[in-house]
Structures are given as C-alpha cells and as structure tokens.
Amino acid sequence: MKITLLKENQAIYLDKQTRLKKTEAMDYVICHYSEIGLKGKNRKFFEEKLVENIKRVLKPASFEFVKRISGRIIVKLSKKGMGGEEGEKGMKENLKKVFGIAYFAFATSVPQKIKNIQENALKVLENKKFKTFRIFTQRSKKEFYLTSQQVNENVGWYILKKSKIKNEKLKIKVDLEDPDVTCFIEIVEKYAFLYLEKIKGQGGLPVSVSGKVVVLLSGGIDSPVAAFFAIKRGVRAIFLHFHAYPFVSRASIEKAEKIVKILRDFQGESRIYVIPFADIQKEILMKTPAKLRMILYRRFMLRIAEEIAKKENALGVFTGESIGQVASQTLENIKVIEEAARLPIFRPLISQDKEEIIKKAREIGTFNVSILPHQDCCTRFLPSHPATRAKLEDIKKAEKKLNTARLVKTAVKNSSVKII
Ligand code: ATP
Ligand code: MG
DSSP states (O other): OOOOOOOTTOEEOBOGGGOOSSOOOOOEEEEEOOOTTOOHHHHHHHHHHHHHHHHHHSOGGGEEEEEEETTEEEEEESSTTTTGGGHHHHHHHHHTTOTTOSEEEEEEEEOSSHHHHHHHHHHHHHTSOOSEEEEEEEEOOTTSSSOHHHHHHHHHHHHHHTBOOOOGGGOEEEOSSSOSEEEEEEEETTEEEEESOOEEOOOSBOTTSSEEEEEEOOSSSHHHHHHHHHHHBTEEEEEEEEEOTTTSOTHHHHHHHHHHHHHHHHHSSOEEEEEEOHHHHHHHHHHSOGGGHHHHHHHHHHHHHHHHHHHHTOOOEEOOOOTTSSGGGSHHHHHHHHTTOOSOEEOTTTTOOHHHHHHHHHHHTOHHHHTSOOOOTTTTTOOSSOOSSOOHHHHHHHHTTSOHHHHHHHHHHTOEEEEO
C-alpha cells in the first residue's frame, strides 16, 4: 500500500465526477466519557450505569441497542439517520442531559477496511463546505493492520487523489492545526465509525454511582442549581421541601414539584418529601427572640433532613447557600446552623455570585419556575434586622424553650412523599 504524507497548504479540489450522489446515513451515536481514576471494577459499574441512563432519556423506538464497547458507549439508531421517531435534534437535546458523557457524535458505520473508510470519508465530506480539512483517527483495536497515523495518511491521500483543480474558488487545503472541518474516524472492535461533529455533553459522573443525598429544595433560584451540581457528580438527590401551608398558599409546594419535574430529566424518577413546617414556626415565633428566628428555622430543617436521610440511607445534605447572600448565610451563621446536624453539609454554590447562579438556572431550565411568586415559609414574620453573627450559646438558650425532639418527630411523621 502506498502511503503519501499530506503536505501542509497543499491545495486540493473535490472532483465533482467522483462525488457520490447519496450521503451515507448516520446510523450510530458514539458516546465518550472521560474521567480519570476509572479503573477496574469501578469502570464496569460506571459504564453499566451510563448505558442505563442513556436508555432512559431516549425514546424506546429510536434505538435498537445501547452497549459498551472498549472505552465507549454506542447507540444503534433504529432508522438510518433519523434516530427513529425522535429525530436527531431531540436526541441531541436528550443526550446533553446525561451526566457522564464528555462528548458524543452521530456517526456513520462502515466496514472495517481501508477502502471503505476512504470512500465513505469522501462521501461524508463531499456535501460540506470547507476550505481546510484534516483526518483524525482513533484506533482502539490494536489488531487493525494500520496505525492511526497510517489511516490518516491513507484517507487524506485518497481524498487528494480524488480531487483535481477545477476552479480557483473551490480551493481546499489540508490544515492539521486549525482546519475548518475534521473527519473523525474511530476504529474499535468490529466497527469503523466516521463523523464530522463532536457534540459537548454534560460531563460529570453517571447518576447514582456516588450514592444518595438529601437536597433542601426551597423553590427559590439557588437550591435547584445546587441539586443540579449534586446530580452532576453522580449523586442521587432526594428532595425535601418545607412549607407553611395552610398558613400560606400551596404555591411553594407546586413550585418545588415543578422544579423536581425539570431536574428529573437529569436523574430520572425522583422523590420529594413535602414537610409541614408551620407548627415549628409557630412555636419559634411564640417562644424565641425575633432576631434568631431564621437560624432556628434552618437548624430545624437540618435536624429533620438528618432524620429523613437516615431513613433513606442518604450520606449528606445539599443546600443552595452562598456566602453573604442573605443574613442567614454569613460564615458565623452558617457555622451555628450546621451545629444542629452531624451529617456532612454540601454547598456547591458557596462561592458563586448570584449572576453565575442565575445563568446556570437558566441553562438548566429551572429559572422561570423559581421566579414565580410564592410565600416562602421562612420569610413570614421575619424581623427587619435578623442576627448576622448569632452566638451558639444564645441559640441553645432559645432552643431550651422548645420541645425540639417532639417537633422534629412530628414533622417527619406528617411529611408526605411524592414520586415524580
Ligand atoms: P434558594 O434560592 O434556594 O431559596 P436563598 O438564597 O433564598 O436560596 P435561603 O432562603 O436563606 O437562601 O435558604 C438557604 C437554603 O436553605 C436554600 O438554598 C435551601 O437549600 C434551604 N431552604 C430554605 N428554605 C427552604 C424550604 N422551604 N424548603 C427546603 N429547603 C429550604
Ligand atoms: Mg429562598
């Protein structure tokens, strides 16, 4: 086999006569993940979860199978090029919601022979407008008789050979550094895949590989974003929403449920605990100093969260707190609040500005629900000057007047779970 190295800036022209009329249809989606430390048993578990999660977001009729092959997950589309009833666009949107995928591509599969790869690379490229191109091969099947570099050279050489000067305006060059278009070739197990576009995925880890947590979900802007970041790292989120119904309307409950519906796209079937908080608030209102109220509310929320976490075998609590955003989120107050619980508390938004959080909320799709009006259970009867540097001893003194254990137990008992 003759192998010709492509020279940089070599001008080539696609010969119209050699153009094949029909572009080969895309029949697979190749999903790539990239996480260091994915070794041994961990890797198999990770890949199996990823297969499961990909199947979950795709419409059943749109694919024939989803399976792992070395270092990738491949999806065989049911109708050539169409992705079945779902279409390429819908599929793209859905795959972008699967954590664990670094990037994916709609690819054309061809027989694993250099001749077929060459011919199909030309087909894939011929309907594309570009001035510069390159071929980029990944070969995980080491038995294949050509190295990745040799495939690049052979395919590039073939495209050059099939090209001739037609018209100055049609001039195309090979550019290995910054081409207009790259034809990606993957040779893996019994397959050879060709594609032109890598689509960025969500990154992160597949849902459920990291264990369970409870997420305090208020219905505001921040906590849904915190939940998103929990799910991103492979954590299964169980949602907890505290409400003051019947003293306020059910609006906050409805909002929280709508938000879970949106987050469900990322983690699949989800559970939300709706927890009555009005009795606890009433007691705090009657028996403790006004400026400590918010901190006392938060400490009760954590205690209840801890009880539910125990029942659910959850290993931590996620909140949407960010330093200094509101009075209860000063470092001093955060410290006093978290003293009420022993479970680790995770605050993925702790150093983010409100603008950054809003941007993410818009991306996720929760923002428009979060800004709907509702009466927050905790902002009722709040003093205009809440404590910003609460002292633990003052808090403990105030809590002596409350029957903490009973209030927590009753709230847990009266909570209801909904599967969304
Ligand atoms: P968010 O936008 O999430 O409401 P926030 O900036 O309004 O956050 P706070 O109201 O002080 O901040 O709440 C801090 C965190 O406490 C929230 O991010 C959430 O995790 C939790 N939280 C507050 N209220 C509730 C509630 N009613 N139910 C469940 N969790 C809550
Ligand atoms: Mg709030």
